[in-house]
Amino acid sequence: MLTPESRGSLSEAVFRALRTGETSRLAEAPPSDTAEDAQLTLWALYEQHYRGFEDVAGELEWDPQLISLRRGLEQEFERTLRSRMPEVPEPEGFAEKFFDFVADHDGPSLAAHVHRKATEEQVRELLRHRTIYHLKEADHTTWVIPRLSDRVKAAVMELQFDEYGGGDPNLLHAHLFVRGLQDSGLNSEYGAYINEAPLEVLEENNAMSLFGLNRRLRAASLGFLAAFEATSSAPSRRMAQGLKRLGFPATMIEYYTEHVEADAVHEQLAVRTICGALLEEEPELHDDVYFGAFSALDLADRYAERMLTQWAG
Numbered sequence: 001m002l003t004p005e006s007r008g009s010l011s012e013a014v015f016r017a018l019r020t021g022e023t024s025r026l027a028e029a030p031p032s033d034t035a036e037d038a039q040l041t042l043w044a045l046y047e048q049h050y051r052g053f054e055d056v057a058g059e060l061e062w063d064p065q066l067i068s069l070r071r072g073l074e075q076e077f078e079r080t081l082r083s084r085m086p087e088v089p090e091p092e093g094f095a096e097k098f099f100d101f102v103a104d105h106d107g108p109s110l111a112a113h114v115h116r117k118a119t120e121e122q123v124r125e126l127l128r129h130r131t132i133y134h135l136k137e138a139d140h141t142t143w144v145i146p147r148l149s150d151r152v153k154a155a156v157m158e159l160q161f162d163e164y165g166g167g168d169p170n171l172l173h174a175h176l177f178v179r180g181l182q183d184s185g186l187n188s189e190y191g192a193y194i195n196e197a198p199l200e201v202l203e204e205n206n207a208m209s210l211f212g213l214n215r216r217l218r219a220a221s222l223g224f225l226a227a228f229e230a231t232s233s234a235p236s237r238r239m240a241q242g243l244k245r246l247g248f249p250a251t252m253i254e255y256y257t258e259h260v261e262a263d264a265v266h267e268q269l270a271v272r273t274i275c276g277a278l279l280e281e282e283p284e285l286h287d288d289v290y291f292g293a294f295s296a297l298d299l300a301d302r303y304a305e306r307m308l309t310q311w312a313g
């Protein structure tokens, strides 16, 4: 993957610095023009810690100027996310309260639209946007593993082992998505569609990296995971039915049918065993579990809202 097209003054200055390695003047970089400019810049700075860009030198992963810039952007983003938070439930009876919190949260459903009404072109657009996450599915949770106690770590590993194909490279969830994309005639190279990713997709992906890469936010990372898993099984069934209705290839449908069963198990594991054990050991992290969970639900809503409005117009 190459560095993306810039979307404003800040991303232009930062991407140029990434490509040339001349980062010394970044302290004087212009502020971001728009939220999209800021989020795309942050996304690219986080990408340095994943597979990175072919046109950026590996040494720049820990360049102090870039790290300092990333820190500024993520602090601002974290403030924005926290300002959106509603009141959280009381800590007693965590798992039941958490499942209720997720069930009571009602937002627009993209899966329902895909199930009954979406056109093939709309679904292809949705799949292109989803490549930004699904092609590195589960990676953001892996950052958290060394930051956990043995008990929580073992439970996270059980879930991750499944996401990563149980040792079989053909069964990685990211790889199942690759096969679905290829058979649907879409580009399965990571980052191929970054230039068309809207603000909401960048925010969702950046939230996962923010929580995963900051130890103090480990509870938010696991809360995000729990809410994500708890809202995946039923929508995955609707996605599969919609893809079938539109005649998408079997491999693309299978990516979603795989998640109907897998995530029905993962949600129990993530809520009860992972977040439950974390909070038994560190009860003071309770509100951060909800910070992550609410962010997962709210960011998914914002994306759904945007796409449904765009398609209705």
Ligand SMILES: [Fe+2]
Binding pocket: 137, 163, 173, 259
């Ligand atoms: Fe998965």
Ligand SMILES: [Fe+2]
Binding pocket: 163, 229, 262, 263, 266
């Ligand atoms: Fe899962």
